[in-house]
Amino acid sequence: MSAQLASNAIMFDIRTAKRSIGIAPTQTTVTSIDDGVEAMEMMGARMTFDRDAEIFGESEAADFVYRVVSGAVRTYKLLSDGRRQIGDFHLAGDLFGLEAGAEHRLSAEAICKTEVMVFRRANLFSLAARTPAVGRALWAETARELERAQTHLMLLGRKSACERVASFLSALGEREPKASEIALPMSRQDMADYLGLTIETVSRTFTQLQSDGVISLSGCRRVHVKNRGALARLSA
Template identity: 45%
Template sequence: MKTLPADCAGRRSRTACDTCGARPFSVCGSLNPADLEKLDALADARTFTAGQVLVREGDPADFVYNVTSGSVRVYKLLSDGRRQITGFLFAGDFLGLADGAEHGFSAEAIEPSTACRFRRSEYQALIHSTPSLERAVLNRVRHELAAAHSQMLLLGRKTAQERLASFLLDLPAHDPLRPQQAGQVHLPMTRGEIADYLGLTIETVSRVLTKLKTQGVVRLLSLNDLSVLRPERLAAMAQGEV
């Protein structure tokens, strides 16, 4: 693996694909050393501050990103100015894999984050010449499609309580790189962003969280952390059984 000087802007310095903490959760985790080296040669390591834009809706889709740390919000702005957050990305997640000459969404870092950026044409060429990477990307696309179906069910059929309970149960599995104690949920996003993602108002999110706290289902540790005290009841709430 190559090692570049620390002052080489925009490129890897002391780290490489084989030492990246996000590798076990990403498509590159299934690659052999030779294919991993090819991928590493195309990677441009990028660092983003909180609120910094990765891609903007309508911009040319020239790059794809593999998030390696932190978190990213993906959203669309509606014609009336409202924002619909369509997803949150964490270590191992990809951005920009969908076809199309332009990005159909915007993406911003929620917190200090890092990602490997690849020129789309080069990445697609590598996929076609590397069967193991092609299979891994296909599995990732299938996973994202299943997640999209789950989100449609969440927004279309579930109540506010069911939506928030489902969100709290599912979030830790989507953020595998961040160390967390059992039952603890880290929320890097704001209450307003949770509301935009779940199709609720911020007042409704706060009201349901207060209800969960009052009933002893969760304990709020800080603005961005909570502990699930009664996971079985939270799961029942997610299924509409309470």
């Protein structure tokens, strides 16, 4: 694994630790020394992965849960002949690799140099067993993933190439509602494998959206959304 284990995190406040795995800190309070110990165990180690480095593989033991600190991650499945379907992209702040079962059901790779925090699943589980709020937060996270997958199903099953690209850009744009400039950490191939298209079709669609005045490209990894409304309408 082409990753380097960085120094352990230095935070000590349990609320910070819990926020760092996506659990609202107001929902739990420090009530005992055990919780303090738990907090230390919960705090993730930081790791960095190079571009295209594997973070975990499909059907590997899911002993860790990850949170993107910086960079971007793709999760995907492969068919035996190499066809790839990307399930989701995970950007800064996103959790990934959380499984209810013992094994990962998708593989995960860093899209670019990526820093993540790593949490022991066993610690989350034991914490959840004692703190109902934590258990519910884990469930809610899986439910969020499911919701995204269901939206993705609609995109793949029933939308045209143009609608897929527009939906994708719209969704990315909504992560920064103020900014109209979208940075694309992923390649055209990654987008194609996420959208169920080929690179050529993705590329052609970008240039068409550009000539229609909906977006403008400044280098292939930087999109300026000139007409957010049009993009939303094209998303169907």
